[in-house]
Each structure stands twice: as structure tokens, then as C-alpha cells.
Amino acid sequence: MISFLTFLVIVLGLITFGRIIRIFELSAELRGTDVNAVNGSDNKTNSLLLLIMGSAFVFMVFYLTYAMKDKMLPSSASEHGVEIDTLFAVNWYILFAAFFITHALLIYFAAKYYFKKEHKPVFFAHSTKLELIWTLIPAAVLSVIIVYGISKWNKIVAPAGDDVLVIELYAKQFDWTARYAGDDNELGKASFRLIDGSNPLGIEYTDPQSADDILVRNEFHLPVGKEVVFKFHSRDVIHSAYMPHFRAQMNCVPGMTTQFHFKPIKTTEEMRVETANDKFDYILLCNKICGASHFNMQMNIIVEDETSFRQWLGSKKTVAEELKAAAPAATVEVKTDSLAAPADSAKVHAVTADATKH
Amino acid sequence: MSHDTHAHHDHSHDHDHGHHHEEGFISKYVFSQDHKMISKQFLITAIIMGCIAMFMSTFFRLQLGWPGQSFPILETFLGRWAPGGVMTPDIYLALVTIHGTILVFFVLTGGLSGTFSNLLIPFQIGARDMASGFLNMLSYWFFFVSSAVMIASLFVTGGPASAGWTVYPPLSALPQAMPGSGMGMTLWLVSMSLFIVSALLGGLNYIVTVVNLRTKGMAMTRLPLTIWAFLVTAILGVLSFPVLFAAALLLIFDRSFGTSFYLSDINIGGMALDHTGGSPILFQHLFWFLGHPEVYIILLPALGINSEIIATNSRKPIFGYKAMIGSILAIAFLSFIVWGHHMYITGMNPFLGSVFVFTTILVAIPSAVKVFNYLATLWKGNIVFTPAMLFAIGMVSTFITGGLTGIILADAALDINLHDTYFVVAHFHIVMGASAIFGMFAGVYHWFPRMYGKMLNKNLGYAHFWLTITSMYGVFFPMHFLGLAGIPRRYYENTNFPLFDQFTDINQMISMFAILGAAAQFIFFFNFFYSIFRGTKAPQNPWGSTTLEWTAPMKHMHGNWPGKIPEVHRWPYDYNKPGKAGDFTPQTEPMAPGEEESH
Numbered sequence: 005m006i007s008f009l010t011f012l013v014i015v016l017g018l019i020t021f022g023r024i025i026r027i028f029e030l031s032a033e034l035r036g037t038d039v040n041a042v043n044g045s046d047n048k049t050n051s052l053l054l055l056i057m058g059s060a061f062v063f064m065v066f067y068l069t070y071a072m073k074d075k076m077l078p079s080s081a082s083e084h085g086v087e088i089d090t091l092f093a094v095n096w097y098i099l100f101a102a103f104f105i106t107h108a109l110l111i112y113f114a115a116k117y118y119f120k121k122e123h124k125p126v127f128f129a130h131s132t133k134l135e136l137i138w139t140l141i142p143a144a145v146l147s148v149i150i151v152y153g154i155s156k157w158n159k160i161v162a163p164a165g166d167d168v169l170v171i172e173l174y175a176k177q178f179d180w181t182a183r184y185a186g187d188d189n190e191l192g193k194a195s196f197r198l199i200d201g202s203n204p205l206g207i208e209y210t211d212p213q214s215a216d217d218i219l220v221r222n223e224f225h226l227p228v229g230k231e232v233v234f235k236f237h238s239r240d241v242i243h244s245a246y247m248p249h250f251r252a253q254m255n256c257v258p259g260m261t262t263q264f265h266f267k268p269i270k271t272t273e274e275m276r277v278e279t280a281n282d283k284f285d286y287i288l289l290c291n292k293i294c295g296a297s298h299f300n301m302q303m304n305i306i307v308e309d310e311t312s313f314r315q316w317l318g319s320k321k322t323v324a325e326e327l328k329a330a331a332p333a334a335t336v337e338v339k340t341d342s343l344a345a346p347a348d349s350a351k352v353h354a355v356t357a358d359a360t361k362h
Numbered sequence: 363m364s365h366d367t368h369a370h371h372d373h374s375h376d377h378d379h380g381h382h383h384e385e386g387f388i389s390k391y392v393f394s395q396d397h398k399m400i401s402k403q404f405l406i407t408a409i410i411m412g413c414i415a416m417f418m419s420t421f422f423r424l425q426l427g428w429p430g431q432s433f434p435i436l437e438t439f440l441g442r443w444a445p446g447g448v449m450t451p452d453i454y455l456a457l458v459t460i461h462g463t464i465l466v467f468f469v470l471t472g473g474l475s476g477t478f479s480n481l482l483i484p485f486q487i488g489a490r491d492m493a494s495g496f497l498n499m500l501s502y503w504f505f506f507v508s509s510a511v512m513i514a515s516l517f518v519t520g521g522p523a524s525a526g527w528t529v530y531p532p533l534s535a536l537p538q539a540m541p542g543s544g545m546g547m548t549l550w551l552v553s554m555s556l557f558i559v560s561a562l563l564g565g566l567n568y569i570v571t572v573v574n575l576r577t578k579g580m581a582m583t584r585l586p587l588t589i590w591a592f593l594v595t596a597i598l599g600v601l602s603f604p605v606l607f608a609a610a611l612l613l614i615f616d617r618s619f620g621t622s623f624y625l626s627d628i629n630i631g632g633m634a635l636d637h638t639g640g641s642p643i644l645f646q647h648l649f650w651f652l653g654h655p656e657v658y659i660i661l662l663p664a665l666g667i668n669s670e671i672i673a674t675n676s677r678k679p680i681f682g683y684k685a686m687i688g689s690i691l692a693i694a695f696l697s698f699i700v701w702g703h704h705m706y707i708t709g710m711n712p713f714l715g716s717v718f719v720f721t722t723i724l725v726a727i728p729s730a731v732k733v734f735n736y737l738a739t740l741w742k743g744n745i746v747f748t749p750a751m752l753f754a755i756g757m758v759s760t761f762i763t764g765g766l767t768g769i770i771l772a773d774a775a776l777d778i779n780l781h782d783t784y785f786v787v788a789h790f791h792i793v794m795g796a797s798a799i800f801g802m803f804a805g806v807y808h809w810f811p812r813m814y815g816k817m818l819n820k821n822l823g824y825a826h827f828w829l830t831i832t833s834m835y836g837v838f839f840p841m842h843f844l845g846l847a848g849i850p851r852r853y854y855e856n857t858n859f860p861l862f863d864q865f866t867d868i869n870q871m872i873s874m875f876a877i878l879g880a881a882a883q884f885i886f887f888f889n890f891f892y893s894i895f896r897g898t899k900a901p902q903n904p905w906g907s908t909t910l911e912w913t914a915p916m917k918h919m920h921g922n923w924p925g926k927i928p929e930v931h932r933w934p935y936d937y938n939k940p941g942k943a944g945d946f947t948p949q950t951e952p953m954a955p956g957e958e959e960s961h
Contacts, residue, residue: 025819029898041904042746051745051747053828054752068840075843075864096770099769103762107759113741117742117744125676127679127960129679129935130682134738143727157712177539196628239628241532242532242642246850254707257641257642258628260643292782293525293526293530296452299853302859
């Protein structure tokens with residue numbers, strides 16, 4: 005009944021509206037004017053509106069940029085990220101200048117030169133000189149942007165040094181696993197065919213380099229001031245490992261390994277002080293659409309000093325230790341449980357349940 | 363030569379006598395081969411599709427603004443996909459996907475080119491119709507069937523395609539990965555294949571018509587910029603759509619016939635799949651090889667329409683006609699060598715990344731030329747603020763705003779941190795979505811009299827413009843900041859990250875602007891359909907334009923002009939030319955003795 009009444013009201017409203025317009029049109033016809041011909045007051049009103057709304061828009065753009073600055077990501081927590089921030093700032097200033105100049109001219113011209121009968125517009129079809137100016141000036145500015153941008157890009161993607169920590173970030177629907185390469189700093193081989201409940205990454209246990217690898221979930225730690233090489237991998241669809249505070253992102257693609265490296269320069273503690281937020285945590289999140297729970301595929305990252313990091317990593321079991329612990333029981337279930345700490349797996353389940361609830 | 367456009371056409375013998383035999387309902391309104399009717403068919407189909415896509419966006423904006431809150435209206439429309447009035451993550455992704463697909467392909471490619479290329483190419487070059495009316499009819503009906511299949515996919519078990527409008531495999535290839543990758547995805551691919559056939563038939567027709575059927579005196583350097591834009595757009599489409607066709611075909615093979623073009627080393631749902639040796643990245647290369655020219659397939663017609671409307675309503679010649687043509691050509695050429703900027707973080711060779719940074723940022727030069735030429739056209743003009751002119755000015759604004767953020771995203775080093783965040787959503791909605799839709803609105807307001815012989819209501823047009831541009835910037839401008847704060851796109855909700863909690867109120871504001879913007883479109887829908895039937899009668903040349911379409915009788919007739927097709931003697935931008943009477947000189951007016959061409 006209510007929906008029928010709503011429908012009725014909408015239909016009657018439309019009819020009324022149509023009638024009102026018709027009345028306007030007829031009365032204009034009686035006066036001998038065309039209701040839809042643009043007249044002097046339309047031109048004045050709209051040019052004034054353009055001036056007001058246009059200026060308000062330009063003002064809002066600058067004001068919002070200022071007002072939002074505290075909500076943006078804090079300054080970069082990685083070495084290369086600091087340079088990205090500078091590059092961004094330089095680009096941002098140039099673009100704001102271009103935005104302001106072009107919008108000011110657009111609004112000013114549109115508002116000023118509204119139609120006046122007595123006004124004769126200039127016949128100005130072409131000027132090689134002007135056209136050269138506004139081809140060459142943008143070209144020059146853009147050259148700076150291009151050269152500056154490419155030089156930073158080349159620096160960021162240049163090969164990592166020798167003294168690095170190697171970590172694999174392994175993605176699947178809908179969680180992450182971090183695998184530390186261990187003492188030998190080499191990841192053991194893995195194959196998607198070996199994946200089962202007890203071996204979620206499909207690690208080849210026969211490969212001696214796999215013995216000292218360490219698998220962690222939900223949270224991984226990084227030592228401050230040390231270059232970290234990440235190898236990205238996915239076992240099902242494309243995911244993207246995004247670590248916004250470190251200005252780092254790379255796709256995880258099934259069938260291939262991708263790579264990115266950076267050096268964290270601020271510990272979690274330092275960042276908590278800087279952001280005046282004692283609950284602050286670095287995060288890794290998925291940034292490539294990957295399915296229903298894409299919005300909840302995350303891992304915490306803790307950056308700490310080298311000693312605490314070693315201590316934390318030492319407390320984790322290596323693949324060999326896990327296997328050994330699981331061997332006496334020799335059942336798949338036990339192996340599964342032993343791989344992830346009980347608390348962790350509880351949290352994982354909670355996350356999944358959360359995702360399906362909606 | 364252009365007089366026998368219809369040499370192969372059934373009705374050709376009638377043209378020069380100004381009367382023709384009565385057509386049946388079916389051949390006049392349904393399987394019409396007349397460019398004017400086909401143009402209207404494209405427009406109305408696009409309006410309906412656009413309306414559906416717009417509703418989808420308000421639905422997912424409800425979820426994004428008030429995550430988890432119950433909205434009974436969602437259950438009404440989405441049924442089991444929104445139990446208790448809260449949409450599921452699956453349908454959220456489906457809505458986002460179909461919203462993008464419809465707007466990019468059905469509204470802004472098929473709708474925009476289909477409507478205005480069809481309407482204006484024969485009219486403005488002085489031809490009786492398209493080179494092939496039959497292919498033109500096929501083009502529309504492929505488009506229609508393709509739209510119908512896309513809409514049908516909304517109703518299958520498992521829901522429509524949900525892997526994003528870019529449908530990257532393996533997500534789109536494996537039904538195990540998400541429910542939308544089952545039947546819904548199959549229909550998506552079928553629909554896109556039909557769409558590509560439509561785009562190719564249309565495109566070939568546009569090219570052939572512009573090249574062969576120009577009236578006497580219509581040199582390429584006397585073509586209105588609209589026609590230049592449509593021509594180059596058609597060339598882009600014909601060169602790039604086949605690549606998408608290949609990509610779709612290979613994806614169909616991978617999905618249905620067990621091939622491994624895009625799939626390798628996959629273990630999903632505890633099962634290792636047999637696919638080896640393929641690469642998901644191959645799909646991205648193929649997709650974006652169409653996908654980037656596609657951006658300009660959407661944008662160039664809008665820019666062409668804008669050039670025409672800004673010149674006409676400034677009562678001044680377009681500034682730098684040849685530079686405008688040059689920049690269209692430069693943009694079109696560059697559009698083929700920039701696709702990699704969508705893939706900086708796929709692990710591509712870093713050197714290749716630098717090359718794409720270079721080529722991508724170059725696009726900004728011809729774009730800047732276009733903007734400055736528009737500004738110079740407005741300068742010291744005599745601007746008539748028709749609703750079309752307002753949308754054209756709005757389009758210059760969105761083209762600037764969105765174009766500038768494109769320079770940021772083109773920079774690979776900056777893209778690392780912004781890729782797939784809301785910054786990207788803001789950028790492409792403003793530069794591609796809003797600009798093209800503003801161009802399309804401008805075109806509809808400007809050429810509605812030419813299409814229906816009626817005027818659109820002016821005041822409703824003003825209300826439509828001001829509400830639309832306000833809500834458009836209200837929606838998309840704040841999104842830049844969400845992106846700069848690291849919020850990824852295509853997230854069902856942001857509540858799992860304490861970091862993003864501070865944006866709750868901004869997200870609500872965006873949603874409110876989105877609803878306002880959607881409501882404003884009803885002013886347009888009402889105006890459009892009301893004016894078709896009840897609008898005031900349009901005068902012969904309502905905007906005082908120089909171009910040929912306004913010399914044809916306002917009442918549509920087969921063959922466009924009774925008697926001979928008008929000859930062209932000058933370029934289309936002689937507004938307020940010194941020494942000429944009146945404030946415009948039509949293209950058909952012969953040169954006075956001693957008069958020089960203006961460009």
C-alpha cells in the first residue's frame with residue numbers, strides 16, 4: 005500500500021511538474037518570447053554563478069588540501085619513501101600552480117565575457133607565437149617532471165645491496181604468510197603442487213635451503229636500518245602487497261616471483277611518538293581485487309631494533325623444527341596446528357567469520 | 363560524388379524529389395538504416411544503461427558511507443544479495459564491476475560515439491547518410507544485443523562478473539575464485555565480444571563515410587573539429603578493439619577449453635590446477651593495449667563536441683584550429699604507446715617502466731595545448747550561456763583537474779604508493795568519466811533540436827548542470843585525499859583498519875553527494891522525455907551555428923536535404939568575421955571577392 009502511494013505521489017508530482025512547465029511555455033508564447041531562448045538575464049546569472057561557484061571550488065581545493073594534511077599518511081618510514089615524498093611535493097606544487105592559473109583564467113574569461121549585444125568579439129583564430137609559448141612551456145616543465153621522476157624510479161628499482169634480509173610474502177585468498185629465509189638467507193624451493201593442509205606454501209622439504217626458513221602469519225617484524233628484499237608470490241589469483249607507510253607496493257602473481265626492496269628507517273615506537281597514537285601499527289594490505297574478502301586481507305608489521313628483531317625471530321620455529329615436532333604424531337592435523345600458533349589461527353578464523361557475516 | 367551516397371540504397375530514387383514512400387513502423391523505428399534514427403536508438407539505449415549504472419553506484423555508495431547499516435531499499439532491489447538490507451561483499455564487487463563496464467563501454471563508448479558520430483558525420487560533412495546504412499543498423503543491433511546480454515548477466519546464479527571492469531585473470535578465469543566468475547563472467551565475455559563487433563562495424567563506417575562522402579568543397583581542413591575527433595576516435599577503435607577481442611577470446615579458451623594462456627602454477631581451494639606456462643600479465647598487456655586507447659576513444663569525441671560548442675557559443679572562431687587537429691592526432695598516436703603505465707607494479711622490467719613514464723607524460727603536452735586553446739577561444743568572446751555551453755565549460759574544468767593528477771600517476775615512482783587507491787578512482791572519474799559525460803550532456807543539449815526538432819527546457823538544463831557539477835566535485839575531489847591516505851579501491855568496507863576510521867564522515871559526505879548527483883539526473887531524464895513529446899518547437903538554427911547540419915530541414919527526411927546537397931565554401935568557424943554581416947557566416951556562403959580563408 006505504502007509503495008503504491010509513493011508511486012502515485014511520484015506520478016502525480018511528475019504530471020504537475022510537466023503542467024507547470026507547460027504554463028511557463030504558454031505564457032511566454034503569449035508574450036511573444038521563446039521560453040527556451042537564452043536571454044540577457046540567463047547570461048548574467050550564469051556568469052555570476054560561474055564566478056561564485058568557480059572561486060568557491062578553487063578555494064575549496066586549496067583549503068581541503070590544507071585541512072586534510074593531518075589525515076594523510078605520516079612521513080615515510082622507508083629510505084626511498086622519503087625521496088618519493090619529496091618528488092610528490094615538487095610535482096604537487098607544479099600542478100597546483102597549473103591548476104590555479106588555468107582555472108583562474110577559465111573562470112575569469114567565462115564570467116567576464118558574457119553576451120552583450122553591443123559587444124563585438126575579437127576575431128582571433130590563430131597565433132603561432134602564442135601556440136608555441138603554450139606548447140614549449142608545458143614541454144619544458146614536463147621535461148623536468150619526467151627526468152626527475154625517472155631518476156627516482158631508477159634509484160628505487162636498482163638492485164639491492166649484498167647485506168640484505170630476504171623475506172617472501174606469500175598471498176592466497178584471503179591471508180598473507182611471511183617466510184623468512186633464515187640463516188642462509190636463501191628461500192627453499194616451493195611448488196604449488198606440494199601444497200596441502202600441513203604445507204600451505206608447498207615448500208620442498210628435500211631442498212636443504214628450506215630447513216632454516218621461518219613462517220609467520222598475522223604479524224611480521226623488520227629490523228630498522230637494514231635493507232629488506234621482499235619476494236612476492238601468490239598461489240591463486242593476483243594480489244598486491246601494499247605497505248603504504250613504506251611507500252611500497254608490488255603485485256603477487258601466480259606463476260612468477262616479483263620483487264621489491266626497501267630499508268625501514270623508523271621503528272614502530274618512533275612512529276607511535278611521531279603520530280601521537282600509541283596504537284599505531286604499520287600494515288600490509290591487499291590492493292588488487294582478489295575476491296569477497298579482499299577488503300580484509302592484512303598483516304601487521306612491527307619495525308624494531310636489530311636486537312629485538314633477532315630475539316623475536318629466534319622465538320619462532322624453523323621449518324625443520326616444525327617438521328621434527330610434528331613427526332612423532334605423524335598426523336596431518338597435528339602438523340597443521342603446530343605451524344601456526346593457536347592464538348594466531350583463532351584470529352584467522354575470527355577474521356574469516358567476520359568477512360562472511362556481512 | 364557525394365550525391366550518389368545512396369546509389370546502393372533502396373530509397374535512393376526518391377531523394378531529389380523531396381518526398382518518399384511511407385516506411386513501415388519496423389523499418390522506420392526498429393530496423394532503421396537512417397543515421398538519425400540509429401543515433402537516437404544509441405542515445406536512448408545509453409541513457410537506460412547509464413541510469414542502471416548510476417543506480418548501482420548509489421547502492422554501493424550506501425554501503426561505503428554506512429558500512430553494515432541496513433537499508434531496506436537494497437533488499438528490495440538486490441534480494442538475496444542483500445539479506446536484511448545489507449549487501450554482501452560478493453554483490454558489492456559485482457556492482458562495482460558492472461557499473462564500470464556499463465559506463466566505460468556502453469555509455470561512453472557505444473553511447474557517445476554511437477549517438478554523435480551517427481548524427482553528426484553525415485549532417486556536418488554533407489552526406490545523405492552513412493556509407494553503409496545496413497552495417498550501421500547492424501552496429502546498433504549488436505550493441506543492443508550486447509547490452510541485453512550484459513543486463514541478463516545480472517540475473518544468473520552466482521551473480522554477474524565481479525572481478526572489476528578490467529576482469530584480470532586468474533580471478534575472472536576461475537569460478538572457484540569468486541561466484542561472479544562462473545556464468546556471469548561467461549556472459550560478460552559474450553557481451554563484450556558482441557560489443558566489439560558493434561564498435562568495429564560502427565568505426566569502419568565512420569571512417570569510410572568521412573573519407574569518401576564529404577560534400578563539394580568540404581576539404582579535410584574545413585571539417586568541423588567534431589568530425590576530426592570522431593574520425594580519429596574511429597581509427598583508434600578499429601586498431602585497438604580487435605586486441606581486446608583477442609584477449610577475451612583467449613580468456614574464453616582458458617575458462618572453457620582448458621588452455622593456459624593466462625594461467626600457471628595455481629592452487630585454489632586445496633586443488634592444484636593443471637595449467638602451466640601461461641602468464642596473467644599477458645592479459646593485462648592485451649587488455650590495456652585496448653584499454654588505454656579506449657580512454658581516448660571516450661574522451662576525444664567529448665573534446666570534439668566541446669570545441670564546436672565553445673566556438674559557437676563564444677561567437678568566436680575556435681582558437682588554433684590546426685593545433686587542435688594536431689593535438690588530437692598526437693594524443694591518438696601517443697595513446698598506443700602508454701598502456702604500460704597501468705602495470706608499473708606488476709613486476710615489469712624497470713627500464714620499460716621508465717619508457718612508459720616518458721611516453722605517458724608526453725600526453726600532457728597536446729592536452730595542455732587543447733586547454734589553452736579553449737581558454738583563448740573564450741577570451742574576449744561574447745559568451746552565450748546555453749546549458750550546452752555550461753557543460754562544455756565544466757568539461758574544460760574537469761579535463762584540467764583530472765589531467766593534472768594524471769601526471770602524478772604517470773610517474774612510476776609515485777604510482778608505487780598510489781596505484782589502485784582512491785586517488786586513481788578520483789583521477790579517472792574526473793578526467794575520463796566526468797569529462798566525457800559532460801561532453802555528452804553538452805552534445806545532447808546542443809543537438810537535441812537537431813535530433814527531435816524540439817527544444818530542451820533551458821531552466822531545467824541550468825538546474826541539471828549546477829547540481830551535477832557540484833555533486834560531481836563533491837564526490838570525486840575528496841577521494842584524492844582518501845587515496846593519499848592509502849585507502850585501496852574496491853574495498854567493501856574500510857572498518858577493519860583503524861588507520862582509515864578518520865575518514866568515516868568524509869565517506870558519508872561523498873555518499874550524500876553521490877545521491878544528490880543521481881537525483882539531479884532525474885531532472886535531465888524528465889526534461890529529455892518531456893521535451894521529445896511536449897517541448898517547444900525548435901527554430902531552424904537555434905544557436906546560430908555555421909555548420910551544415912543546421913541547413914537541413916528540421917523535420918527529418920530520408921537523405922537529409924531536399925534537392926542538392928549544399929556546397930561548402932569556408933571553414934566552420936567564421937563567427938564575427940570582420941567585414942561580414944551578422945555574427946556568423948555559414949559554411950555554405952561563398953567567399954566574397956577578395957575574402958581570405960581564416961585559418
